[in-house]
Amino acid sequence: MRLSKLFGKTQREIPAEAETTSHQLLLRAGMIAQVAAGVYSYLPLAWRVLKKIENIIREEMDAAGGQELMMPVLQPLELWQETGRDQAFGKGLFKLCDRRDRNLCLGPTHEEVITKLVSQYVQSYRDLPLRLYQIQTKFRDEPRPRAGLLRVREFTMKDLYSFDTDEEGLSRSYNRMLEAYQNIYARCGLPTLLVEADSGAIGGKDSHEFMLVTETGEDEVIYCPECRYSANAEKAQSIKGEAHDKKPLPLEEVKTPGAATIEEVSGFLKIAPEDTLKAVFYAADNELIFVVIRGDLEVNEIKLKNALKCYQLRLATEAEVSGAGIVAGAASPVGLSNIKVVADDSVTLGANFVAGANKPETHLKNVNYPRDFTAAIVTDIAKAHAGESCPRCGGKLLSAHGIEVGHIFKLGTFLSQKLGAYFTDPDGVSRPIIMGCYGIGLGRLLAAAIEQNHDDKGIIWPAPIAPYQLHLCPLFFDNPEVAAATEKLYNELTEAGWEVLLDDRIESPGVKFNDADLLGIPVRITISPRTLEKDSVELKRRTEKKAEVVTLADLEVRLKELMAGESLKTAVD
Numbered sequence: 001m002r003l004s005k006l007f008g009k010t011q012r013e014i015p016a017e018a019e020t021t022s023h024q025l026l027l028r029a030g031m032i033a034q035v036a037a038g039v040y041s042y043l044p045l046a047w048r049v050l051k052k053i054e055n056i057i058r059e060e061m062d063a064a065g066g067q068e069l070m071m072p073v074l075q076p077l078e079l080w081q082e083t084g085r086d087q088a089f090g091k092g093l094f095k096l097c098d099r100r101d102r103n104l105c106l107g108p109t110h111e112e113v114i115t116k117l118v119s120q121y122v123q124s125y126r127d128l129p130l131r132l133y134q135i136q137t138k139f140r141d142e143p144r145p146r147a148g149l150l151r152v153r154e155f156t157m158k159d160l161y162s163f164d165t166d167e168e169g170l171s172r173s174y175n176r177m178l179e180a181y182q183n184i185y186a187r188c189g190l191p192t193l194l195v196e197a198d199s200g201a202i203g204g205k206d207s208h209e210f211m212l213v214t215e216t217g218e219d220e221v222i223y224c225p226e227c228r229y230s231a232n233a234e235k236a237q238s239i240k241g242e243a244h245d246k247k248p249l250p251l252e253e254v255k256t257p258g259a260a261t262i263e264e265v266s267g268f269l270k271i272a273p274e275d276t277l278k279a280v281f282y283a284a285d286n287e288l289i290f291v292v293i294r295g296d297l298e299v300n301e302i303k304l305k306n307a308l309k310c311y312q313l314r315l316a317t318e319a320e321v322s323g324a325g326i327v328a329g330a331a332s333p334v335g336l337s338n339i340k341v342v343a344d345d346s347v348t349l350g351a352n353f354v355a356g357a358n359k360p361e362t363h364l365k366n367v368n369y370p371r372d373f374t375a376a377i378v379t380d381i382a383k384a385h386a387g388e389s390c391p392r393c394g395g396k397l398l399s400a401h402g403i404e405v406g407h408i409f410k411l412g413t414f415l416s417q418k419l420g421a422y423f424t425d426p427d428g429v430s431r432p433i434i435m436g437c438y439g440i441g442l443g444r445l446l447a448a449a450i451e452q453n454h455d456d457k458g459i460i461w462p463a464p465i466a467p468y469q470l471h472l473c474p475l476f477f478d479n480p481e482v483a484a485a486t487e488k489l490y491n492e493l494t495e496a497g498w499e500v501l502l503d504d505r506i507e508s509p510g511v512k513f514n515d516a517d518l519l520g521i522p523v524r525i526t527i528s529p530r531t532l533e534k535d536s537v538e539l540k541r542r543t544e545k546k547a548e549v550v551t552l553a554d555l556e557v558r559l560k561e562l563m564a565g566e567s568l569k570t571a572v573d
């Protein structure tokens with residue numbers, strides 16, 4: 001490909017609208033162009049990267065027993081109402097109406113369509129297991145599309161669905177996909193961290209995410225270097241201390257003038273925050289919920305939402321709280337009867353807590369669970385933090401930031417039961433098919449690759465997904481000798497199967513080198529009158545500062561060595 005003919009232009013200025021590195025570099029390199037908020041065109045260079053990622057994914061899916069098919073983007077809304085997931089997706093679902101006033105939506109995912117499809121063809125256990133996938137466009141109406149390709153409203157996704165007869169079968173499918181995903185990231189040159197993930201309120205069981213670790217990633221991972229426990233912060237747990245054996249003392253009212261927050265109350269009474277109980281109010285599908293958690297901990301809203309199995313969760317308003325007869329600043333779970341209470345399991349570990357008395361400027365000492373209050377749900381709903389102790393081995397937890405580039409779920413039978421996907425087992429008994437689903441966003445992986453691999457000059461593509469392998473960079477291209485040698489080399493390399501981008505522009509060396517660094521192709525080959533005096537070229541890897549001089553006769557051998565090194569590096573990572 002000749003750079004002078006390539007559609008898309010590099011730009012020196014950092015685009016004002018781009019906050020993240022990958023967004024800036026993709027725009028500056030002329031790889032993407034925005035059409036609407038969260039909607040992008042892929043220009044030829046980015047499209048080549050996407051196709052390479054797609055090929056690797058397809059090979060690994062096929063090798064893992066996947067069969068490729070294609071389902072429609074346009075889906076009847078009815079199907080989503082059957083599973084209740086129209087509610088779960090809420091405003092994230094793009095809905096539309098056809099000319100006959102039938103309600104449709106643009107698929108944000110395809111569990112509904114594929115489960116219905118499978119129910120039409122699977123009758124017996126002999127028809128299973130099945131692993132079906134597609135690489136296709138998805139739509140999600142993100143509340144805040146941003147960060148270029150990292151959070152978009154239209155995107156390409158590979159989604160595979162597994163259908164098995166029993167839990168062991170599901171585990172086999174799940175583990176095979178986990179392995180296939182690890183192969184995909186390794187082959188793309190993108191090492192990832194496997195983390196336990198939240199599987200959502202509806203129908204999910206086990207779930208893992210693959211995180212590309214970057215300093216600026218928006219997802220937080222909590223991990224233990226001792227035992228390799230690692231989990232998304234939404235799901236992560238930590239040890240909250242040992243159960244006390246303190247004797248419960250009688251309840252006692254104390255005046256706490258001017259003290260409302262945990263800091264103020266513990267300061268006033270000269271006690272530690274972990275000896276208090278904090279009250280937080282939420283509205284879960286508009287029902288008021290009283291959440292109790294030890295004073296030193298914070299509520300993890302994802303865990304709370306899962307515990308409540310609700311669709312919508314938000315903090316309650318002041319009016320909702322006072323309307324229920326609760327005294328702000330001294331709210332108490334003691335003596336509460338008309339409001340659902342959810343308690344973090346930390347309340348069972350301590351004794352003689354200080355909690356509100358539900359009277360102005362008054363608190364209660366020696367509140368004990370379950371003597372003084374009970375809860376409809378007691379479970380882990382607390383945020384885990386770095387520095388706390390590992391739930392598996394007691395080691396010290398650390399935190400890292402990353403970008404989620406893949407997510408796998410054990411779905412179970414929730415959707416097959418809702419949508420009537422049953423099979424007959426060897427005893428003639430009808431059973432729901434056991435499902436799993438496995439997704440990778442291709443554009444997100446492309447952007448994450450840049451977030452992880454760049455410097456202040458531009459992109460540093462991992463060789464397996466680079467848009468081209470070689471960047472042929474003649475200096476003084478208007479010099480007939482340079483032009484002739486370049487054209488000859490370009491033809492030879494192309495015929496030998498190398499993917500070459502030729503910078504055939506008449507530009508200064510500075511401009512050409514800057515663009516080469518910005519585009520990030522793994523190996524730059526420079527030809528100039530000076531190198532031609534020695535029948536040679538200069539080779540420079542994008543990852544290295546120094547160039548090496550190689551004779552034209554030795555060039556191909558050296559290139560093969562370099563590329564083998566690049567892929568070797570990938571395999572080891």
Ligand SMILES: [Zn+2]
Nearest residue numbers: 224227390393
């Ligand atoms: Zn550990």
